[in-house]
Amino acid sequence: MQSAKNIVILTGAGVSADSGVATFRDAGGIWAQYSIEEVATPDAFSRDPEKVHGFYNMRRAGLAGVEPNAAHFALARLERELAARGGRLTLVSQNVDDLHRRAGSENILAMHGALAEALCQFCRHVVPWTEDLSAETQCPDCGSARGMRPNVVWFGEVPHHLDAIAMALAEADMFVAIGTSGAVYPAAGLVAEARSLHIPCVELNLEPSDNARLFTDRRYGKASEVVPEWVE
């Protein structure tokens, strides 16, 4: 890793697992308890906005008292070290928690949105999430009633920052995936894109992901241990 100067790192739920945040597809994970079709699609929201708000309020409640772990801090340190030697770390996260930012990472592309924000589905105005916010809340910008939704990317919706991610990858000399099962696209397709650019691709995960075979280097273990070791 020492020689790389422009690194794109994709993180998934596994990077927050050691902070106590639930992952999606591990045994007992979120999608074992909730149906994607009922809580994580635009149809789900139009069908039952209260149920969807309830799901994300539960996810937000799960973040209370949660702290960044050694993996988050190691990635923030790596960003500073690369910048100090004229390089750049682009952190592409599928996660909607705020742990990377709280650990000090700055160049974050939160491609699936943020739990801590609400979006007006009519005028796209984004506001910080507040406890009293519900499907009945009026948009403070356009005044539409029943417009406010979680500012997360649901299945069937286009993830954020795709152009910025493609540009960062085009300039990268290394791609790393951390704590992701490689099950959700287009995020899971980034490693194939990186391979087509002939750059080293590293997987740091608890166990081999769905696209482990596409990586040129693989280190397995808990992110809070493997990531600091890899960054050192």
Ligand code: BV8
């Ligand atoms: C879209 C936000 C059109 C909300 C989420 C091909 C191309 C494009 C799309 C598709 C395609 N094929 C299928 C699709 C459709 C779909 C899709 O991918 N479906 C899958 C299920 C087949 N994709 C979409 O709908 C996307 N949009 O396609 O729009 C488009 C696209 C591009 C251009 C134009 C138009 C939208 C997808 C986003 C959906 N929103 N979340 C929320 O959070 O509620 S997805 C959800 O899954 C989360 O964001 C999560 O981050 C993401 C991926 O999961 P992971 O993060 O990887 O988590 P998971 O539990 O799966 O894995 C955890 C990993 O960590 C495991 O490997 C485990 O071993 C490891 N681990 C566990 N503990 C530890 C650990 N590792 C280290 N240490 C530990 N301690």
